[in-house]
Amino acid sequence: xxxxxxxxxxxWRRRRRYGRLAFDALAFLAVLLGLGWLLVEGAxxxxxxxxxxxIPQYLYRIKxxxxxxxxx
Numbered sequence: 001x002x003x004x005x006x007x008x009x010x011x012w013r014r015r016r017r018y019g020r021l022a023f024d025a026l027a028f029l030a031v032l033l034g035l036g037w038l039l040v041e042g043a044x045x046x047x048x049x050x051x052x053x054x055i056p057q058y059l060y061r062i063k064x065x066x067x068x069x070x071x072x
């Protein structure tokens with residue numbers, strides 16, 4: 001009888017642990033989505049036209065087929 005009770009208790013703890021892990025993962029995902037939404041809304045409220053075509057020159061250059069890192 002004692003062994004059965006210990007097994008039942010450990011199963012209950014295991015389920016509780018996985019339930020908590022799932023809740024934590026969903027909460028983390030919700031926070032990330034919220035922060036992403038705030039970032040997108042804030043950027044759109046700035047009314048600034050991002051000039052992404054200028055970024056690569058600071059990251060890398062390719063001259064005559066050779067790769068050169070940029071200043072960043």
